[in-house]
Amino acid sequence: MHLQCLHLTGFYKLILIFCVIxxxxxxxxxxxxxxxxxxxxxxxxxxxxxxxxxxxxxxxxxxxxxxxxxxxxxxxxxxxxxxxxxxxxxxxxxxxxxxxxxxxxxxxxxxxxxxxxxxxxxxxxNSPLYYTIQENSKILRRLYEEDEKNPEIDAYLLTKIKELLASPISFAMADTYMYRNQNNLKKLQDLKVILDQQSQNLKTHSLSVHANLNNTIAQLKD
The missing domain is CATH 2.60.40 (Immunoglobulin-like)
Structure with a gap:
């Protein structure tokens, strides 16, 4: 299975992944x-x-x-x-x-x-995740409208990735975090520490960002 995602900036990229993968x-x-x-x-x-x-x-x-x-x-x-x-x-x-x-x-x-x-x-x-995503989207929209470079956005994404680590929705948020910090080795390593805690089943999910994240980190170390 192939997943094709358009690389848009900021909040709109995340919304695209949420809704139109x-x-x-x-x-x-x-x-x-x-x-x-x-x-x-x-x-x-x-x-x-x-x-x-x-x-x-x-x-x-x-x-x-x-x-x-x-x-x-x-x-x-x-x-x-x-x-x-x-x-x-x-x-x-x-x-x-x-x-x-x-x-x-x-x-x-x-x-x-x-x-x-x-x-x-x-x-x-019986699916609280649906409403969690609606609330997350509202908060991210507000943060992006205030300032697209707001450091609170990265902090918020990491917090939510931790909370939603047992769901593949974490990959949608991680993908946006990676795009925002694609040249920041330290921030990408912070994300890797969190995602490494996922089960093997999730790591091999079709939406997984693990391979891309590891490759990006390796390239930045060279």
């Missing part, structure tokens, strides 16, 4: 013709004049995608791995396909929103 892969589809009796992710959308037929779900770190029929005003998924990733949603209507990307982490998650005609998320139950 481009995922390209050869995907194997697993269809759920009937809603599973046991499920751990439920998605509901209130629709206006659009008929919602099915929803495709795919995590950033997996090639396999799942497609569930939209039945009884909901799409139900039994996600085999733990829910802790950036998820790509494709909503298939009778008129068009609508895309949405969302960070989730938790168990028995319930997403409620509207489709009129674009997607808006109203409530995400």
């Amino acid at each position: 481009a995922l390209t892969a050869c995907q194997n589809e697993k269809k759920q013709e009937d809603p599973p009796e046991d499920y751990n992710l439920k998605i509901e959308f209130k629709t206006s004049n659009l008929q919602l037929d099915s929803i495709m779900l795919k995590s950033a770190n997996r090639k396999k995608q799942m497609t569930a029929v939209y039945k009884n005003n909901a799409a139900l998924f039994l996600v085999e791995d733990s829910i802790n990733d950036l998820y790509d949603l494709k909503l298939y209507t009778h008129k068009k396909i609508i895309n949405k990307k969302i960070w989730l982490k938790g168990q028995n998650i319930h997403i409620k929103g509207k489709l009129a005609p674009q997607i808006s998320i109203d409530t995400v139950i």
Whole structure:
């Protein structure tokens, strides 16, 4: 799987990574013709004049995608791995396909929103990460508006990376921190100390910045 990210400056780069990470892969589809009796992710959308037929779900770190029929005003998924990733949603209507990307982490998650005609998320139950990201974005926006070179931005990013170390969202924040400090060996080493504490599974995640960070540090040492 290849991840393509545009190198934008500052806050807008981070928002792009949060919301519009481009995922390209050869995907194997697993269809759920009937809603599973046991499920751990439920998605509901209130629709206006659009008929919602099915929803495709795919995590950033997996090639396999799942497609569930939209039945009884909901799409139900039994996600085999733990829910802790950036998820790509494709909503298939009778008129068009609508895309949405969302960070989730938790168990028995319930997403409620509207489709009129674009997607808006109203409530995400059992995934505090979703709301944490919304709050982080507001704080970063304020800091960048005050001064893009504000040293508080780096301090804030490091603090949040520590707090979110068990989620791949930490890579989105780390990538922005690295871009801001791409020529500062000391600051990059500070980031490495934090990220080195991650589990091996996360270090090999498709969104991981470990290889890039290690290469950059090595180049600055030469």
